Amino acid sequence: MPPYGAEAWGMDIAIIGGGAAAVGVLDALASAAPARGSIRVFGPSPHLWRGRPYGPDLDSVLVNAPPAIMSIRHADPGHYGAWLGGRGDAYLDERLGQPLVPRAVYGEYLEQTAEKALAVLRERGRWTEVVAARVVGAARSGGRLVLRTEDGGEHVADRVVLCVGGGRPHDHYGLAGAPGFAGDPYPLAGTLENVAPETDVAVIGSGLTAVDVVVSLAARGHTGRISMVSRTGMLPHVWQRPGAHRPRHVTTERVRALLDDHGAVTLDGLAGLLRAELADAGEDFDALLADLRAAPREDPVGRLRRQIAAIDAPEIGRRVLQETSHTVGPYAWRLLADDDKDRLRALFRVATSVASPMVPVNAARLLELFDSGRLDVVRGVERIERVHGGFRIDARGPDTRRTSWIAGRVVNAVNPPPHAIGQDAAALVAALVAEGLVAPCPSGGVLAADARVRIVGDLAGDGPFVTSGIPGVAAQGAAAARAVLAAAP
Numbered sequence: 001m002p003p004y005g006a007e008a009w010g011m012d013i014a015i016i017g018g019g020a021a022a023v024g025v026l027d028a029l030a031s032a033a034p035a036r037g038s039i040r041v042f043g044p045s046p047h048l049w050r051g052r053p054y055g056p057d058l059d060s061v062l063v064n065a066p067p068a069i070m071s072i073r074h075a076d077p078g079h080y081g082a083w084l085g086g087r088g089d090a091y092l093d094e095r096l097g098q099p100l101v102p103r104a105v106y107g108e109y110l111e112q113t114a115e116k117a118l119a120v121l122r123e124r125g126r127w128t129e130v131v132a133a134r135v136v137g138a139a140r141s142g143g144r145l146v147l148r149t150e151d152g153g154e155h156v157a158d159r160v161v162l163c164v165g166g167g168r169p170h171d172h173y174g175l176a177g178a179p180g181f182a183g184d185p186y187p188l189a190g191t192l193e194n195v196a197p198e199t200d201v202a203v204i205g206s207g208l209t210a211v212d213v214v215v216s217l218a219a220r221g222h223t224g225r226i227s228m229v230s231r232t233g234m235l236p237h238v239w240q241r242p243g244a245h246r247p248r249h250v251t252t253e254r255v256r257a258l259l260d261d262h263g264a265v266t267l268d269g270l271a272g273l274l275r276a277e278l279a280d281a282g283e284d285f286d287a288l289l290a291d292l293r294a295a296p297r298e299d300p301v302g303r304l305r306r307q308i309a310a311i312d313a314p315e316i317g318r319r320v321l322q323e324t325s326h327t328v329g330p331y332a333w334r335l336l337a338d339d340d341k342d343r344l345r346a347l348f349r350v351a352t353s354v355a356s357p358m359v360p361v362n363a364a365r366l367l368e369l370f371d372s373g374r375l376d377v378v379r380g381v382e383r384i385e386r387v388h389g390g391f392r393i394d395a396r397g398p399d400t401r402r403t404s405w406i407a408g409r410v411v412n413a414v415n416p417p418p419h420a421i422g423q424d425a426a427a428l429v430a431a432l433v434a435e436g437l438v439a440p441c442p443s444g445g446v447l448a449a450d451a452r453v454r455i456v457g458d459l460a461g462d463g464p465f466v467t468s469g470i471p472g473v474a475a476q477g478a479a480a481a482r483a484v485l486a487a488a489p
C-alpha cells in the first residue's frame with residue numbers, strides 16, 4: 001500500500017491488462033513524469049507486457065508490420081527501430097526490404113519498454129506495483145473506485161485505464177474439449193508440438209492467424225494436407241515495399257477541412273480525398289475500387305500470385321489505403337454517420353485484408369505450398385463436427401458444389417471481431433456497466449460513461465471497425481495518459 005493518505009499522496013492510477021496497450025499507457029505516463037501518487041498495473045498473464053500476440057513462440061510467428069509502424073511510443077515512431085538496431089539485420093524480409101522479427105522478439109521490446117517506464121516512474125517518486133491477478137469487479141466508493149481481483153483483493157483507484165484487449169477466439173463450431181482441436185492456436189509452439197507431419201490439418205479461418213498456423217506447420221516439415229477453411233476464403237493482401245509517397249489529400253487535416261466546409265464527413269467525401277490522391281499520382285481510383293470489389297469472388301491463389309508480383313509495383317493506391325486506415329482512419333471513423341459506418345462494416349473482410357496485409361515472406365511460403373498441392377483454401381464452410389478418426393468438414397463452394405472430408409486435427413484461427421468483450425474481461429465489464437462507469441455500445445464494445453475511466457484498444461466501442469494495430473493502441477494509450485494526468489491534483 002502507498003505509505004500515506006491519498007490527499008497528500010496524489011492520484012492512484014490503475015491500468016487493467018498487461019499487453020501492448022498497457023505498455024503504451026505506462027510509457028506515456030513515464031514520459032510525462034508525474035511525481036505524485038501511485039500506478040498499479042493488473043496483469044495476470046505469465047508473460048507480462050506481451051499480451052496475447054507477443055509471448056514466447058516459434059520463430060516462424062512473425063510481426064506483421066515493419067518497424068516504422070511498430071513503435072509503442074506514439075510520440076516517437078522511431079522508438080522501436082532504435083531498440084531493434086543492428087539486430088534487425090538477421091530478420092530482413094528481402095522483398096519488403098525491412099526487418100520482420102519473430103513476435104517473441106517484439107515482446108522483449110514491450111517488456112523492456114515497460115520495465116524502463118516503471119523504473120523512471122519510481123525514480124521520480126511514483127509508487128508502482130504490478131498485481132498478477134485478473135480484475136473481476138469494480139464499484140464506486142466514496143468518490144473513488146474500488147477494483148476487485150479474482151483472488152478477493154481490493155484496490156482503490158482514482159483513475160482506471162482499461163487495456164484488456166479483445167480476448168481469445170470463439171468456438172464457432174462447438175468443438176471445445178474435442179481431442180485434436182486447438183481452440184486458441186497461440187503459442188503455436190505448444191499447439192503444433194504433437195501434430196504428426198502426415199496428419200491432415202484443417203485451419204479454421206484464412207486471415208493472418210491462419211497464415212501463422214500454415215507457415216509454422218510448413219516450417220516444422222509438415223507433409224500432410226493443410227486446408228484453410230472459411231466462409232469467404234479470402235486471404236489477407238500482401239504488403240508492398242514501402243515507397244517515398246506521403247499522402248497529401250488523405251490526411252487528418254483534410255478530413256477536418258471536410259467537416260469544417262460541409263458540417264459532416266461522409267464516405268463519399270473520404271473517397272473524394274483518395275480519388276484526388278490517386279489522380280495526383282496519375283492513378284485510377286475506379287480501377288483500385290474494382291480490384292478491391294473483386295476480392296471476395298476472385299480465386300484466392302490467383303489473387304495471391306498477382307499480389308506477390310505487385311510487391312514492388314510503383315502504384316501508391318493500396319499503400320495509401322493501408323497506411324491511412326491506421327493513421328487517418330480512426331479519426332475519420334468517429335465522424336461518419338451510422339449508415340456510412342454500416343456501409344464500411346459490410347466490407348469488413350476486404351477492409352481488414354487491406355489494412356492488415358501479410359508479410360511477403362509468408363506470402364511466398366503460402367504460394368509455394370499452394371503450388372505444391374499441400375495447401376488449399378476451402379470456401380463456404382458450413383459445418384465442422386467431431387467424428388470417429390477426426391473431424392468431418394462440410395463446405396459448399398461459390399459454384400454451390402459440396403465438399404466434405406475428414407481432417408485429423410483442427411486449429412481455430414478465427415480471432416474475435418473488434419469490440420468483442422474478451423472472456424477474461426467479461427465479469428469486469430459487467431460490473432463497470434452495472435455501476436454506470438461504462439456503457440455498452442450498440443455496435444459492440446463499451447464507451448466510458450465516467451471521466452475517471454479510459455478505454456484503450458479493441459474494447460473501445462468508438463474505435464475503428466478494423467482491429468487495432470500497434471500504432472492505434474500507442475496513439476490511444478498516449479491520449480489516455482494525457483487525459484489522466486490532466487485531471488491530476
Ligand SMILES: Cc1cc2nc3c(=O)[nH]c(=O)nc-3n(C[C@H](O)[C@H](O)[C@H](O)COP(=O)(O)OP(=O)(O)OC[C@H]3O[C@@H](n4cnc5c(N)ncnc54)[C@H](O)[C@@H]3O)c2cc1C
Nearest residue numbers: 017019020021051052053063064135164165424457469470
Ligand atoms: C495474433 C495477433 C498478432 C498480431 N500481430 C500484430 C502485429 O504484428 N502488429 C500490429 O501492429 N498489431 C498486431 N496485432 C494487433 C494487436 O491487437 C495489437 O498489436 C496489440 O497486441 C493489442 O494490445 P492490447 O494490449 O490491446 O491487447 P492484448 O494483447 O490482448 O492484451 C490484453 C491483456 O489484458 C489482459 N486482461 C484481459 N482481461 C483482464 C482483466 N479482467 N484483468 C486484468 N487483465 C486482463 C489479458 O490477459 C492480456 O494480457 C496482432 C493481434 C493478434 C491477435
